[in-house]
Amino acid sequence: MSFTLTMLSFMLSLITNLIMLTGFISVVYWLQERLDLQRDTNKTKTQTLEIGAITFFVLLLFGESWVNTYLGPNAFGLHWTFLNMIIVTMFLSVVKMPNVIIAFIQAIILFVYLFIYATTFAYILVPLSFIFVAELFTLHRKSHVIFARRWLTYPALALLAATVILLIYYTGTYKLDSLFWLRQLGALTSLSIAGVEYTRIMDGVRKKDLVTAEKASHDSLTNLKNMSTFENDLEHAYQQYVTSSTKYYLFEIDIDYFKNINDTYGHLAGNAILVSVAKSLTDLSNHLAADAYRLGGEEFGILVFCKTDDAVVSHQISEQILNNIRSLNVGPIDQNIHLTVSLGEGVPQRKHYSFQDVYEEADRNLYKAKRSGRNRAILSDALLS
Known part of the structure; x- marks a missing residue:
């Protein structure tokens, strides 16, 4: 050549x-x-x-x-x-x-x-x-x-x-x-x-x-996963429950009287409190190997996978969430603020038809907690029965 x-x-x-x-x-x-x-x-x-x-x-x-x-x-x-x-x-x-x-x-x-x-x-x-x-x-x-x-x-x-x-x-x-x-x-x-x-x-x-x-x-303010990701993850968790009986707890959390905080101290102070709550939930989620979300406004969620439905474990997690928020230091805003949250839980059950049913259960229990005086948790009936 x-x-x-x-x-x-x-x-x-x-x-x-x-x-x-x-x-x-x-x-x-x-x-x-x-x-x-x-x-x-x-x-x-x-x-x-x-x-x-x-x-x-x-x-x-x-x-x-x-x-x-x-x-x-x-x-x-x-x-x-x-x-x-x-x-x-x-x-x-x-x-x-x-x-x-x-x-x-x-x-x-x-x-x-x-x-x-x-x-x-x-x-x-x-x-x-x-x-x-x-x-x-x-x-x-x-x-x-x-x-x-x-x-x-x-x-x-x-x-x-x-x-x-x-x-x-x-x-x-x-x-x-x-x-x-x-x-x-x-x-x-x-x-x-x-x-x-x-x-x-x-x-x-x-x-x-x-x-x-x-x-x-992710939410730009708190850096927690956002509502869209929450729905995708919750749907995936429910499918795992249906196909392989993988159980989980869903906690929905709402900051008590947050509107009053915004109206009294302004939105910048409100944002600072949202970030503090998000940090507390992130730390707990990392400890539990769970996922934390901001669902919108002052509402948050935590998704925790578990081997069995255990009312004692569920109660311990919910109390830890409540206590961690109560102990947050918001003194730089006002020492008279005593931050609390209300919490509702949902767990997947055979009577549920979709992941939305689990979310709705957590949402119902959250509003029960708010109507019952706030600063408390209402757990799933499936665990308490």
Whole structure:
């Protein structure tokens, strides 16, 4: 093949691989965005799909490399761009995927490739193999540090590339002229810069999307989850109850005489009290591994999953909520303010038809508490009977 045709074939294959690489990175980030927005119960499936997609892509690259090397060098040009793609893909997968399984899979695939296609054996392959594995797991463990700094990212990628190139070289597969190696280093450099910088761009897009999703799902004043998220979570909780009998308590909370506070001290003081109550509910929710919500105005909610319906546990949680609010220090506004809340509880029951029925029960019990004098909790009849 003439030099002109070789270079033309080389450039076309390089452009094709750049398109493949950026497309692959986009797919992985799409999966990661799905992971960001999913609940814990759904994340395992998406993580498995993500690992499967990366593994499939690496296997595809190894297959293309084999075809390019052994079946079509005259037709396609022996450019080694697929192996360059493998190096960049391995690096990005290990540093950007938190799952250590990816590092194991990458190592296994490369060693299988070396074992099958090596034409000679050199003893230097043994220490090189240990170095390769050590690099992979170091990249995994230090991924956040390495990828956060360009002056660490590119040297780390260069070290991994050098190790893989030496491993391939000492198998006897590639021993060609200097122009061949010049092309490979040029292609590797191009793919490395494109892959790393495109990944950084996608990181920025992902962070912006997370901020947007956070704003859409959380109350801007208290930073608690908002009403829309509350309804979605409550519906999900009810479906878990129906399908797997997963039980939960729903507490609806209302600040007593909050309108009087707003009218007397102003909305800024009212907002400060809302933030204080939200902080108290957040701390309790973190302790209980529960979720806290602002349902609107001075109303809040807490969703607590439990193994069994237990009136004693339910009473303890409700009393803790009441006592925590009573003990809040709002003295800077006025020492005469004694903050209290009313609370109503709902629990899922077989007589319920939807998640709304649980919410309505909590709402009814909340207004019973308010009509009974406030500063108290009314628990679900299902627990008290």
